[in-house]
Amino acid sequence: MEPGIPKHNMMEALYNPMVPRPYLVSRTRRELRDTLTLFLEPADHQQPFRNAPGQFNMLYIFGVGEVPVSISGDAERTNTLVHTVRAVGAVTEAMCKLKRGDLVGVRGPFGSQWHAEKVTGKDLVIVAGGIGLAPLRPVLYQVQKHRSEYGQVFLLYGARSPEELLYRKEVEQWKKRFDMNVEVTVDRASTDWQGHVGVVTTLISQARFDPVNTTAMLCGPEVMMRFAVMELQKRGVGAENIFVSMERNMKCAIGFCGRCQFGPTFICKDGPILCYDRISNWFGTREV
Amino acid sequence: MGPKRRDEAIVYDEINSIDDLPIGWTDEQDGGTYRLKKRSDEAFFGYAVGPHSWKKFLHPPVLRLWKAERKEKGFQILPEEQQTAKFAFIGVRSCELHAIAIQDKVFLDGKYVDPNYQTRRQEIFVVALNCSQAGGTCFCVSMNTGPKATSGYDLALTEVIEDSRHYFVTDVGSERGDELLQDLAVHQNATSEEQVKAESVVERTAAQMGRYLDTNDIKGLLYRNYNHPRWNDVAERCLSCANCTMVCPTCFCTTVEDTTDLTGLHAERWRKWDSCFTLDFSYIHGGSVRSTVYSRYRQWMTHKLATWIDQFGTSGCVGCGRCITWCPVGIDITEETRAIRETELKGK
Amino acid sequence: MADLERSLAGTSFCEGMQPFHISLLARGAGERAFQAGQFVFHEGDEANSLYILLKGHVSLEVSTPARGAIVFQTIGAGDALGLSWLFPPFRWHFDARAIEPTQTIVLDAGRLRAQIEEDHDFGYELLIRIASVMVTRLQATRLQMTDMYGAGDS
Numbered sequence: 001m002e003p004g005i006p007k008h009n010m011m012e013a014l015y016n017p018m019v020p021r022p023y024l025v026s027r028t029r030r031e032l033r034d035t036l037t038l039f040l041e042p043a044d045h046q047q048p049f050r051n052a053p054g055q056f057n058m059l060y061i062f063g064v065g066e067v068p069v070s071i072s073g074d075a076e077r078t079n080t081l082v083h084t085v086r087a088v089g090a091v092t093e094a095m096c097k098l099k100r101g102d103l104v105g106v107r108g109p110f111g112s113q114w115h116a117e118k119v120t121g122k123d124l125v126i127v128a129g130g131i132g133l134a135p136l137r138p139v140l141y142q143v144q145k146h147r148s149e150y151g152q153v154f155l156l157y158g159a160r161s162p163e164e165l166l167y168r169k170e171v172e173q174w175k176k177r178f179d180m181n182v183e184v185t186v187d188r189a190s191t192d193w194q195g196h197v198g199v200v201t202t203l204i205s206q207a208r209f210d211p212v213n214t215t216a217m218l219c220g221p222e223v224m225m226r227f228a229v230m231e232l233q234k235r236g237v238g239a240e241n242i243f244v245s246m247e248r249n250m251k252c253a254i255g256f257c258g259r260c261q262f263g264p265t266f267i268c269k270d271g272p273i274l275c276y277d278r279i280s281n282w283f284g285t286r287e288v
Numbered sequence: 289m290g291p292k293r294r295d296e297a298i299v300y301d302e303i304n305s306i307d308d309l310p311i312g313w314t315d316e317q318d319g320g321t322y323r324l325k326k327r328s329d330e331a332f333f334g335y336a337v338g339p340h341s342w343k344k345f346l347h348p349p350v351l352r353l354w355k356a357e358r359k360e361k362g363f364q365i366l367p368e369e370q371q372t373a374k375f376a377f378i379g380v381r382s383c384e385l386h387a388i389a390i391q392d393k394v395f396l397d398g399k400y401v402d403p404n405y406q407t408r409r410q411e412i413f414v415v416a417l418n419c420s421q422a423g424g425t426c427f428c429v430s431m432n433t434g435p436k437a438t439s440g441y442d443l444a445l446t447e448v449i450e451d452s453r454h455y456f457v458t459d460v461g462s463e464r465g466d467e468l469l470q471d472l473a474v475h476q477n478a479t480s481e482e483q484v485k486a487e488s489v490v491e492r493t494a495a496q497m498g499r500y501l502d503t504n505d506i507k508g509l510l511y512r513n514y515n516h517p518r519w520n521d522v523a524e525r526c527l528s529c530a531n532c533t534m535v536c537p538t539c540f541c542t543t544v545e546d547t548t549d550l551t552g553l554h555a556e557r558w559r560k561w562d563s564c565f566t567l568d569f570s571y572i573h574g575g576s577v578r579s580t581v582y583s584r585y586r587q588w589m590t591h592k593l594a595t596w597i598d599q600f601g602t603s604g605c606v607g608c609g610r611c612i613t614w615c616p617v618g619i620d621i622t623e624e625t626r627a628i629r630e631t632e633l634k635g636k
Numbered sequence: 637m638a639d640l641e642r643s644l645a646g647t648s649f650c651e652g653m654q655p656f657h658i659s660l661l662a663r664g665a666g667e668r669a670f671q672a673g674q675f676v677f678h679e680g681d682e683a684n685s686l687y688i689l690l691k692g693h694v695s696l697e698v699s700t701p702a703r704g705a706i707v708f709q710t711i712g713a714g715d716a717l718g719l720s721w722l723f724p725p726f727r728w729h730f731d732a733r734a735i736e737p738t739q740t741i742v743l744d745a746g747r748l749r750a751q752i753e754e755d756h757d758f759g760y761e762l763l764i765r766i767a768s769v770m771v772t773r774l775q776a777t778r779l780q781m782t783d784m785y786g787a788g789d790s
Contacts, residue, residue, distance in 0.1 A: 016403070019353075019354055019365050020365075022362030022363050024362075043361050043362035060546070062358060062363060062548070064546060064548070065546045092573075103363065187781070221700070222700060223698055223700050230725075230727070247572060247701075248570070249571050254399075255398055256402055257541060257543065257562070258541035258542070259569055261591065264594075269398070269399060284679055284680045285514045285680075286699040286705070287578045287582070287583030287701075287704075288514065288587075515675070515678060571702075574700075574701075574702030575702040575703055
């Protein structure tokens with residue numbers, strides 16, 4: 001039973017998955033030039049918002065439109081919803097202009113989960129590219145809270161340039177932890193940058209994880225994920241232990257509009273987190 | 289709701305008496321071709337299926353999902369009045385019964401239920417019709433969806449026309465159907481001879497199929513051939529006009545539109561039929577995932593015949609032939625499948 | 637066979653190669669032509685061949701969901717196409733597509749890998765040329781990456 005999603009019944013006044021609930025922006029944080037994090041609290045009810053790492057909400061700007069945005073905060077803090085949004089279209093541009101007290105409609109949570117709790121005892125290799133770190137942050141929080149249950153934990157994070165590294169201060173804090181291996185790389189940089197330069201997949205070959213006992217979680221541009229999968233498989237990580245977060249056009253988020261299909265999977269309900277084993281026939285096929 | 293002649297086609301619309309039916313008419317169908325012709329007899333149902341399917345009633349093309357008003361702290365959703373009209377569908381073919389069952393799986397059997405579909409669906413009274421002739425593009429036999437209706441109806445009619453008699457052998461499919469039949473003055477138990485006549489009508493139809501689709505390992509076949517050169521071939525012909533998705537009785541894809549008035553205080557959300565053949569359908573920031581006609585035709589056909597099976601447990605195709613008839617360039621899903629099967633790519 | 641050897645000998649890839657090494661290359665080689673727009677290979681397919689282009693133009697592409705296919709390099713007549721056959725998992729990393737009618741000599745990769753093992757002199761001649769192709773492409777790629785025509789950093 002997914003958290004926070006009661007099975008629909010005919011008393012739709014109680015819950016209709018196509019109807020947004022009003023939330024208010026309690027604060028915002030400018031992350032990058034075009035990226036804003038919203039902290040949302042319910043405007044009209046006090047129920048906790050139960051969700052799990054990997055899931056997403058449909059965020060609605062009244063009268064403008066609705067887009068899927070991954071939840072990027074701590075899943076256990078159920079009275080505040082955290083979403084990191086990048087301005088790439090009309091709705092997200094409007095979202096990146098929101099201020100404290102503004103209104104946002106929320107539908108959700110939807111989608112599958114990273115399920116870190118199912119892979120205790122394993123080494124974890126988390127590979128993030130660009131804004132792909134946002135949907136992975138909740139699982140990083142979860143793992144840090146239950147750190148002793150896992151083997152080695154690697155975060156391999158790549159972005160286009162130092163100016164585009166997301167959650168930079170937080171990542172630097174994690175880098176200081178003795179119980180995490182954090183490597184950050186950029187595609188190109190000025191001489192001010194003291195870290196790695198090179199595409200993020202190059203970090204995989206250097207990470208000393210045990211391939212046979214590793215679960216990998218990937219989120220970022222699809223090309224990056226394809227090459228990361230190749231690198232992981234070269235090292236011997238099995239396809240059934242690699243999880244990717246996919247993205248497609250979405251309108252309903254409940255499996256009815258048909259737009260988010262990726263081969264036989266609906267990204268909104270079978271995904272967005274999908275096991276590579278399940279989708280290998282389609283992952284890497286053009287225009288699927 | 290039943291068949292009616294309009295705009296030189298037989299469509300599904302409101303009917304008030306048997307005079308509204310296209311008595312004495314038939315259709316001639318082939319790839320990209322549909323013509324009505326007068327029959328030499330007065331058959332009530334002497335035609336195959338037209339451009340409409342019953343999904344226009346159960347899964348309306350345009351539907352408002354909700355209205356909302358901006359409030360001081362939030363907004364208030366004004367729930368839509370649920371559809372209260374009860375439909376009776378007259379003349380539902382076996383392929384169409386299967387199509388309704390297929391859409392039931394989509395809208396009623398998953399984690400979420402579509403309340404609009406559910407309300408409309410619960411209220412229908414179905415009078416099925418066993419086809420007395422196959423359409424030029426029909427292949428229900430290949431898809432195991434007909435021509436005989438086997439379930440999902442309240443009553444099922446088989447029209448028998450003999451030299452001096454014209455009658456309907458009627459099968460009862462439910463208690464409601466039985467009740468209605470009891471109320472009718474003109475009926476009696478069918479003789480075994482009449483039942484045999486009815487069976488032979490259906491058998492004759494089954495032997496007249498206009499097309500054939502080999503469904504053997506069709507899922508595996510299409511899964512193995514995402515890069516087959518045949519997709520190039522069909523992309524050169526396909527206009528990406530979306531007719532096939534509009535006429536297909538199982539296609540269900542939609543779009544959602546959010547609107548507001550000039551004051552910005554009143555908003556509405558609408559749901560409308562859409563098609564995987566549009567560029568918008570697969571748009572994510574930067575562009576469309578399926579930017580070529582190649583990939584869009586491939587998406588439609590592999591969904592209909594292959595991925596649908598993994599998603600919902602059955603094929604998405606019922607063999608009604610509408611997509612073949614209503615394609616302006618006559619692209620034939622059975623021919624495309626055959627071409628891929630015959631020249632399958634080896635190895636990957 | 638002599639035809640293929642002559643064709644190979646004329647390419648810039650085989651320049652300076654000893655005739656008996658060229659003969660070795662030509663053994664088990666074939667010719668394959670591609671129409672404009674036809675894929676030579678797809679990302680993810682088994683990397684079974686080394687192609688030497690005799691005529692035409694091939695683009696190396698990576699496909700992205702929304703931006704479509706991005707061409708990051710093109711390869712012309714005389715040059716070698718396909719490097720992934722050298723190392724496991726022996727799968728193509730990119731798509732290759734003929735931009736115009738293209739004629740190639742196709743060398744079987746399994747055979748090449750065996751020949752490299754058996755005859756290290758031959759292996760050296762082949763690998764030094766492949767290394768040269770790699771270095772040239774890497775240098776070019778690095779320059780491409782600096783976005784040197786850009787109006788300023790974004």
